[in-house]
Amino acid sequence: MAQAIAGPEIERLIQLLARLPGLGPRSARRAALHLINRREQLLSPLADAMRVAAERIVVCESCGNIDTSDPCTICRDMGRDRSILVVVEGVSDLWALERAGAVRAGYHVLGGVLSPLDGVRPEHLALDGLVARAALPETRELILALNATVDGQTTAHYVTDLVAHLPVRVTKLAHGVPVGGELDYLDEGTLTAAMRQRTAV
CATH class of the missing domain: 1.10.8.420 (RecR Domain 1)
Known part of the structure; x- marks a missing residue:
């Protein structure tokens, strides 16, 4: 020692x-x-x-972001496109997208991704809140901005199935996000390109 x-x-x-x-x-x-x-x-x-x-510091009850107010600064921002909801794994991913200025929309932080090996099941994630927000009349699109890992893609498929009954378009990030890559480590240009070239799930 x-x-x-x-x-x-x-x-x-x-x-x-x-x-x-x-x-x-x-x-x-x-x-x-x-x-x-x-x-x-x-x-x-x-x-x-x-x-x-x-x-x-508190956790925003609406989106899951951390801030010193609830609702958070992003949720209170009336200049955002309320018809788009960007779904992220964690707050660091939300902050990465905000730094890139890739989209001015609402967010929903899942608080992780499904991972059977780590014991992370659907009930451990903020999925009920996501479905409730996706069901709002103002919500037109969910952008699944999840990491390009096996667990991230598994979660994306699960979310897609969860909201399949709703009249909401589901897209995911496209080119620029490498397989196995994590959003928090990508540069702003890569994130912006991925957001602009999102594709339907």
């Missing part, structure tokens, strides 16, 4: 940073040292921002 190199407070900071995506123990130590060396400019403001975020 590695010997502690600092007090328990600093070790805890390093351990928590190491849990973040893309940060291993070595990167976490560097990040912690950087924060500590810049306490006034970084560490204190970051601690305050994280405290406020922990207190105020």
Whole structure:
């Protein structure tokens, strides 16, 4: 077992940073040292921002996005095309599409994808809310913007079957999204092209 190199407070900071995506123990130590060396400019403001975020962040009951208000900023935006609903796996995918500016529509976050191996079943996803929103008279199209993985495509087929009885057009992302690719890692140009070239399911 590695010997502690600092007090328990600093070790805890390093351990928590190491849990973040893309940060291993070595990167976490560097990040912690950087924060500590810049306490006034970084560490204190970051601690305050994280405290406020922990207190105020909520999940939008309509779409599943995270924000500091419910309904979220996107759901309150009256300039969006309410006839289109973009279905995504997670909030990171929603944010990726928003960064790309590929579409100004509504969203629905499923909270995952069907995965028998991981024990993720239909009841674990926000499918009831999706069907209810797809059944609204204003909804004309569902864009299935799910990752091009086996689980993502399985979920897309399941959603298509769920809404087959509704008068809603179902499309999916087209060229530009590689098989096995995840939306959050794609560049804005690729996402925009995929959104524009969506195809019927």
